[in-house]
Amino acid sequence: MVEHDAEREAGRAxxxxxxxxxxxxxxxxxxxxxxxxMIAFMDQEALEATRRTGFAHFHSRSRGRxxxxxxxxxxxxxxxxxxxxxxxxxxxxxVRPAGPACHTGARSCFYRAxxxxxxxxxxx
Amino acid sequence: MVEHDAEREAGRAxxxxxxxxxxxxxxxxxxxxxxxxMIAFMDQEALEATRRTGFAHFHSRSRGRxxxxxxxxxxxxxxxxxxxxxxxxxxxxxVRPAGPACHTGARSCFYRAxxxxxxxxxxx
Numbered sequence: 001m002v003e004h005d006a007e008r009e010a011g012r013a014x015x016x017x018x019x020x021x022x023x024x025x026x027x028x029x030x031x032x033x034x035x036x037x038m039i040a041f042m043d044q045e046a047l048e049a050t051r052r053t054g055f056a057h058f059h060s061r062s063r064g065r066x067x068x069x070x071x072x073x074x075x076x077x078x079x080x081x082x083x084x085x086x087x088x089x090x091x092x093x094x095v096r097p098a099g100p101a102c103h104t105g106a107r108s109c110f111y112r113a114x115x116x117x118x119x120x121x122x123x124x
Numbered sequence: 125m126v127e128h129d130a131e132r133e134a135g136r137a138x139x140x141x142x143x144x145x146x147x148x149x150x151x152x153x154x155x156x157x158x159x160x161x162m163i164a165f166m167d168q169e170a171l172e173a174t175r176r177t178g179f180a181h182f183h184s185r186s187r188g189r190x191x192x193x194x195x196x197x198x199x200x201x202x203x204x205x206x207x208x209x210x211x212x213x214x215x216x217x218x219v220r221p222a223g224p225a226c227h228t229g230a231r232s233c234f235y236r237a238x239x240x241x242x243x244x245x246x247x248x
Contacts, residue, residue: 034159110208113207114206114207114208118138
């Protein structure tokens with residue numbers, strides 16, 4: 001267990017660590033601007049689909065199924081690079097978005113900031 | 125339910141949506157460079173501690189307790205802003221780190237990238 005953890009941190013082996021629900025967190029970050037566009041979850045299937053196709057796929061917890069980001073809107077995310085964290089339970093996808101990443105039409109899902117007790121819009 | 129979701133997306137009310145385990149995802153992003161430093165989970169307690177103190181606090185799933193990032197290393201994360209996503213189940217913390225964000229000593233936990241079937245170090 002401990003050896004596996006050390007290997008996960010220091011080694012060259014990709015050993016993704018899924019949680020008890022079979023998921024890990026994936027952050028899509030604009031490869032050019034560095035803006036965080038969205039956060040979603042991946043299971044093994046979504047990770048494999050992402051690696052195979054070069055487009056971001058996630059696992060919908062609410063719908064309980066694989067989804068390709070942009071499958072209906074066309075606003076896909078082309079994956080330029082996949083970064084892996086120390087314990088390999090989180091990924092950063094460096095992406096080039098084909099359109100707004102958020103289903104609301106915003107460039108990023110993070111279009112609001114906390115200001116005291118309420119939210120203010122930071123992206124028009 | 126639907127109205128609440130619409131309010132979550134479009135409104136000014138901060139209505140954080142914790143999952144069935146009482147958690148939401150928080151991404152710490154360097155306020156200057158835009159680099160993603162780490163990803164962790166927050167429960168209500170961690171969110172409140174972060175807002176009250178201005179320093180990032182998380183909920184450790186493995187230890188089952190609140191932890192202040194840097195509580196032992198001193199490498200705290202001063203929070204400049206908290207961004208909230210469309211459905212309010214994920215946060216981006218814009219932070220100024222007091223030292224390496226990763227317990228391995230790396231500036232970011234994302235010090236490796238996937239290269240074919242193995243990992244390559246992208247940060248020395």
